[in-house]
Amino acid sequence: MTTTLNPSVSDVQNVTGSIDIASVSKSYGDTEVLSNVNLSIPAGNFLTLLGPSGCGKTTLLRLIAGFIEPTKGKIAIDGRDMNGVPTQKRPIGMVFQNLALFPHFSVAENVAYGLKLRKTPAAEMQQRVDRFIDLVGLNGMGDRRIAQLSGGQKQRVALARSLVLEPSILLLDEPLSALDMQLRKQLQIALKDIQQKLKTTFVFVTHDQEEATMISDTVVVMSNGHVQQVGAPQDIYASPETLFVSKFIGELNEIPARVTDTGPQLSIDTAAGQFTLPASAARGFAPRAGDAAVICLRPEQLKVLPAGANVTGQTTLNATVISRLVIGPLTRVSLRVGETDMIAVMMTDADTAPLPSGSACKVSFNPDHARLFAPLSDDMASAFGEHA
């Protein structure tokens, strides 16, 4: 199913819809679920709050919606302080995780609900309801009951019901999480498409990093109630500021290491061998001799070479090939490096002389690509199901 966009809808130009979140904290009793969040969301942005469950992303969304009030700090929409403003007076729409469609209304009645509350004249209401049912690709289904719809169709009704009011901000709380992969992909594209036509600010909550990087202009990575990093998806992938962000966005090879000497070059000792990294490799902490650390490398930054190969300007470690997997244009090679399992990804056609499984090899990388982080604290590690 493709989504056709009504051209008249795309004329709407929203210049409103900016959100300013200033030093916002939220506590329940002694438990702080959000601490000192600062975030500026420009109007018309597709922003994703990304993080593992329990990181506070949904709480932040509910604060913007006004279902709950911040313990500290303030949230402003278009410069207007929202503290104390009830939900129904805020210029927002929201799509819920469980969709929350009204089961006793038809599709059209669901979409018309907000317009009815605003006492929109009948003729205009009919026209707008039809237009938005078309926009989300549900042409001719206005009379259906909610129970008769498929998951993807319900999704579209929930979207139309919010968008018909032309809110300057749309909040989406993991709305695609219940759908199967293929439908999910379709709706991600549809969402992005609709957002670009309407220029509405979208604040999208998800725990799926692939979804986040695919559809967003801006990604906000959160964990344990803190904002870890804010940026364009490709920037966050290319230069993660913390180990948590590195692990959460994209695939990652981690080598446990110990810093043995500092200076312009950091001397590193790992189970796979000793080498040096530039001092700029260390992120978010100043390593001292004896510190434990984690070296991070993306799979595409590793090169697999025959055991006897000579390389200059690259850091080289001895490794063993475990297996290789060709996925169309890409080849994934599983490696054993010291005591660590690692993955290298390369273009299949660049892999001219494949090494058989079990053979010794060398893995090399540019030392400027490596990043050195302090190990995760226990509570952070638990987000990945790891235990120290």
Place this chain on the structure above:
Amino acid sequence: MNSGERLTFSKSLMLLPMLIILAMFFISVFTLFSSAFVDRGGFSLKYFQQIIDRPDYHIVFYRTVLSSITVAILAVLFSYPIALLLWRANKWRNLLLIVVLVPWLVSLVVRTYGWIVLLGPKGFINAFLGWLGVIDEPVKLMFNDTGIIIGLTHVLVPFAVISILSSLLSIEENLEEASRVLGASGFQTFRNIVLPLSLPGVFTALMVLYLASVGAIVTPLLLGGITEKFVGSQIYQEVMATYNMSKAAAWSICLLSLSFVSLVIIKMIERRALRGQE
């Protein structure tokens, strides 16, 4: 059919206790009902004729139906806010539910005697009103319809609370929040979303309460006195005082027919009111 589902002899033995209970139930009901149609060994509608011919018996039926409708509506009106409160009180719901149900731990007779203490001519309410100077002589709150309605409403409120609460609890999470985001005030959300979706529970409550009230015996007996009878208390009297089993059976058939007709009517109203809801 796979072998696990085959009805073996040993398995069918387990049905025996149930069959015995069912058989006893149907045999007794059949015997009772047939006695209503038998007089001196032959078929007769005499007992029904007796009921139809007596205008004072008609009043018993009117009183039973009208009082029961009043009781059902009153109890639902009282119960709805209580159910709403319990629904909202996430943390305290179970505790509050116990408070609502505690009267069930006290025997119905004892509870009804409690009302006599409150409603009697020298009871608490009359004494209090007299002390305030609102009334000069006691208001008649007992041994009339008022007493029966107060007593039955009190007895039946917990049933209504449970029925309404269960339909409130089945309302999908976030529907209220969705309504608020779309611009509805708290009252509009209640009016447009919560109330319509709780109607199935309201109708179940109306039906159960009405039927329970139509068949009530103890409360009308104690609070209605000798003169103000319900069909149930009339049957009780035929059995316990005049030993006229055949007439009691005729009364029972009338009561059952009445309940059945009422049930059909309530169901028709419910279907109309819930049109469009799944």
